[in-house]
Amino acid sequence: MKHSFLTRVLGVGAVLAMVSSLAACGSGTPGEAAPSAGGSSSASGGSAAEPTTIQFWHRTFTPVENTWYEDIIDKFNAAQTEVKVVGTEIPADAWDQKMKAAQAAGTAPDIYTHPGSIQDAVNAGQLYELNKVVPMDALNEIIDAAKPVSEIDGTYYAYPLLLEAQAVLFWNKDMLTAAGLDAEKGPSTWQDLLDMCAKIKPTLKKGTYCILPAQDAVTFAWSSVGQQWNFNGHTALSDDWTKPDVETDGYKALINVYKTLWDKEYMPKQALAPYVEGSDFGQAKGAFKVSGSWMMSEIGSDYPDMLTKTGVGAMPNSPDANGRTATTLGNFKWVIDAKSKNPEAAGKFLSWALAGDPANLVPFFVNTQFTKVPVRTSVQEAVAADSAAANAPWADIxxxxxxxxxxxxxxxxxxxxxxxxxxxxxxMNGASSVDDALKTATAAIQTVIDRENLPSKVAK
Structure with a gap:
């Protein structure tokens, strides 16, 4: 299972940069040319004997997710004769290399999964406009929370499969009870968390900690964006992207709460498991764990006895958050390549699988332990109505x-x-003072602003 969770890191970092270079369309085997589609350039031009063949690539996810992808392709192919989908599962840690090779050879897939922002890919002209091949009523079903990752200025370039919170606080109810704390109630502020850690630490055996948070630069880079907003009311750039905006009291306060965790040894000096995994929490090595909402899927599959012992809540707030959120929404979407020779066929598959009958999607959300958020209200209602939902109280949270x-x-x-x-x-770890660390960040960000001419690329 561990390899499947690498997609979270790769998808937000290196893969994001890679996706902005995708262009062509093609085969089901990375680097090989596509088979003939019977001479048809659209789904309507095929026949039962010679359907239009399209290629669909997705990353390796968890086993139950991979099974759903296989099943949805099989069900679509069995449900009609105009389009044949050939699916290819690519290990997350090989995605970058495979896609770059396919792009260079002109054999990138017609349709594929896409994490993160679509802005760079749209700016580069790499994504097909879904308005042309997906019914507008289907696009209108996408909930407001998912629109920022789906459309730009009213044009849709991606259809999300899911949203998922990238920073959620989990806690071990037994460990909180042992410290004399209310096991059903998590901390609402960082001061609450620090006070709880002061009570929990004396009850812990060697090798266990109060909290298992993010603690390396790459993980902080993507997982803390909501916390940056919570402490500051903005993120790293000015609204017009003309200058860095990180040497603020809010950023200093954010770093200092992690420094307190570090200095008081409420957290380990070296991560016991990657942020995206739950093995450390499943093995009761921490009273609290910060991870994405997807972690409950791993707990459910690998540590089922922990399901009823795990509390779930939002990240703690800064003292002056004033209702601002402390988490960021990650996502996985499907996109059609701008140079696909069969965009209409790809649109038919996307519309059927993601925007069609909610029953097609219910198994995905149920089997991933209700840890992900559907992007259509009708799907949310269908998932909530499943009999297993009663045993997943974290789903509502x-x-x-x-x-x-x-x-x-x-x-x-x-x-x-x-x-x-x-x-x-x-x-956090004292490699430099907080002030100096933020000064270094300011210089690095200014370099990016100048190099990329960011003010010209700010979303209007």
Missing amino acids: VTNQIAPTAIPEPTYPWDVSLAVGTAMEAG
């Missing part, structure tokens, strides 16, 4: 308490986020 106010991932370049993450790590 993620879907109705955390996700609705979470912010979209930033659309500025990854290097900006990485500069902030580097400052957070350095300030």
